[in-house]
Amino acid sequence: MFNCRIFQIIFSIVIYGVAVSAIAATPIKVKLYWPEDLDDKGKQVPISGQISKIFSYFEHEAGLKFELAVLPWKRAQIEVQQGKGILYGFSKTSERLGLYRFSQPVTTLHIWAVSYGAANANLAETKDLEGKIVASGVGVTHGLEYENDRNNVFTVQEDYGSSRDRFKRLFTKRSDVILIPAIQALSREQLSIFVNGTLVPGFNDPELSDKHFEISVKPLFYDTIHFASGKGRYDEVIDRIDKAIQKGTKNGSLPKLYQ
Numbered sequence: 001m002f003n004c005r006i007f008q009i010i011f012s013i014v015i016y017g018v019a020v021s022a023i024a025a026t027p028i029k030v031k032l033y034w035p036e037d038l039d040d041k042g043k044q045v046p047i048s049g050q051i052s053k054i055f056s057y058f059e060h061e062a063g064l065k066f067e068l069a070v071l072p073w074k075r076a077q078i079e080v081q082q083g084k085g086i087l088y089g090f091s092k093t094s095e096r097l098g099l100y101r102f103s104q105p106v107t108t109l110h111i112w113a114v115s116y117g118a119a120n121a122n123l124a125e126t127k128d129l130e131g132k133i134v135a136s137g138v139g140v141t142h143g144l145e146y147e148n149d150r151n152n153v154f155t156v157q158e159d160y161g162s163s164r165d166r167f168k169r170l171f172t173k174r175s176d177v178i179l180i181p182a183i184q185a186l187s188r189e190q191l192s193i194f195v196n197g198t199l200v201p202g203f204n205d206p207e208l209s210d211k212h213f214e215i216s217v218k219p220l221f222y223d224t225i226h227f228a229s230g231k232g233r234y235d236e237v238i239d240r241i242d243k244a245i246q247k248g249t250k251n252g253s254l255p256k257l258y259q
Helices: 002-025 049-062 073-081 144-149 163-171 188-199 235-251 253-257
Strands: 028-035 064-071 086-090 100-102 107-115 133-137 155-159 177-182 221-230
Touching (some): 028 073, 028 235, 049 064, 049 253, 064 073, 073 086, 073 221, 133 163, 144 221, 177 188, 221 235
Parallel strands (some): 028 086, 133 155, 133 177
Antiparallel strands (some): 086 221, 100 221, 107 177, 107 221
């Protein structure tokens, strides 16, 4: 009888341990907001294979299961602030720091200026944007320095248009500059080859076929990219993401995903 009782206790402990392990292994489901990016036909541009691998990394390493939600970026920010999910690809601003909890930096973007014509051909510093019009999507920012300079050094015109439309605005002189983020350190020549040899031809627009766009001498801004949640929302999720960032940065697996 005594041995039977010990067996029951041991069996209960084992079963409890298995149950706890199963609970711990269950991924946390969370809605992950991604910015709307429409092509010329009004359809969402598919997420790249690289971004999919990055999301898979965090699902695996942080024990998460993402439910992807595509919305206009401004609306996505409002929903996250209300506690409906988290964001990826979020930049810090003074205002946002009071509204959102940011993860540790996932990567740093190099922000280049793209322009058209000799007048804007050799932009090299932020001060070179003085008096110019920067075309941007609604709710898009490029970090604290960018926010400090907008409306002081340059003017930002936000719209819901496509990337193709913004390139057209450059040669029609309705704006002066488009800012393009690059995940890794590229040379001016490499980015020019990408923009003029791949990106613009990919629009398949006759009006753009003979146009050559200029790339700034160097990046004008540097912007850290984060996951973010509303203040006091999804703290456990951001904690897990931070640990995954620390681990991936230390062993080198995370930087490899951004190459």
